Amino acid sequence: MSESNERTEAKIEEAKYKVIGAIAETMDLYGVTPAAANLYATMYFKDQMTLDEMRKELEMSKPSMSTSVRRLQEIEMVKKTFTRGSRKHTYVAEKNFFRSFMAFYCQMWEREVKMNLEAIEEAQEDFINVIKDSTSTPDIVAEAKKYYDQLEESKTYYHWLDDLVESIRSGKIFEFLPKDKQE
């Protein structure tokens, strides 16, 4: 009876690890560090965890868990919770993939839009100066114009990406693509 319990518990662990491995590998692919990826995937099957529980479960150092959980908080995939009776900090994983993964992408995309649009604006100013420069030869003016137009055209993409983020944040995208649509 007790041995049977152990066997079925082991089966449950095995099943969980299949999913943990898949989730962690996916996150790895998106540039999340292995420790953070494994931690999130592990926490996905737990109600809440303390740093010491994480260290024990993943067999890793406490600073590694500390930095990993902070990174996961930054991308809003883990939140701190207050558990009375314990003075250790407790953390819970966001179990709703819509929220956790979308928080991740929106953050990435917003950063991308901001940084690239800034670079584009600066470069376009430079190209305008070359075009207005009376010492520029016709060839050089033509070149500067070509690049200016190429960048102007690319802005469409960044504005679109910004709109996509906004429609995800507001939930409007689910009017177009419902969550519960049958496969």
Next chain:
Amino acid sequence: MSESNERTEAKIEEAKYKVIGAIAETMDLYGVTPAAANLYATMYFKDQMTLDEMRKELEMSKPSMSTSVRRLQEIEMVKKTFTRGSRKHTYVAEKNFFRSFMAFYCQMWEREVKMNLEAIEEAQEDFINVIKDSTSTPDIVAEAKKYYDQLEESKTYYHWLDDLVESIRSGKIFEFLPKDKQE
């Protein structure tokens, strides 16, 4: 006059590098190797390039350019072109960010959906076996059920992600989020 040309040409180069740096940094963030990221960003301002031109421009080894350009082809951000008169292979960068970046995401997301759904299906089977196992205690059955339901719930997300990929591939998403909307 010639010195002035050099100065304005240098200004153009400087402006280009601002954008090249931003694009490459963004790609870096998404897990593309620095060499490939820099290469794509550089090619974004070129009509076409050969391996030797890449090596010269980026001051890197030929094998590095070879593997980088292959990786960029895999994610459909670069395509091979036939240039008659030259026996060197020539490559062009996809200049339309809608196409290049969307190809990248669709590929990543499809992989994510496939791998994770496979793991989920396997794990759910395992949980069902534990539930049906007559030697399982009520506690264990309850635990297995809890995880089974959690995974069942998560499938909604993967199906939605699959729908998103489909709507991007088909272009239907642009009916909801137009490309040319004003900022």
Next chain:
DNA sequence: AAAAAAGTTAAATAAATTCTTAACAAACTT
């Protein structure tokens, strides 16, 4: 307020990834 426990920062080690050098294979030219 002192002591203990929990968590973080910083430096150092370990591991993994990226790039290069060198050898090889394929394709094109003469």
Next chain:
DNA sequence: AAGTTTGTTAAGAATTTATTTAACTTTTTT
């Protein structure tokens, strides 16, 4: 068909990134 040019594969070197150990700061308890 032999030689030359182009491109790739494989092994090794170097850089970078991730993790750990150790010292330190903060918080909590007695």
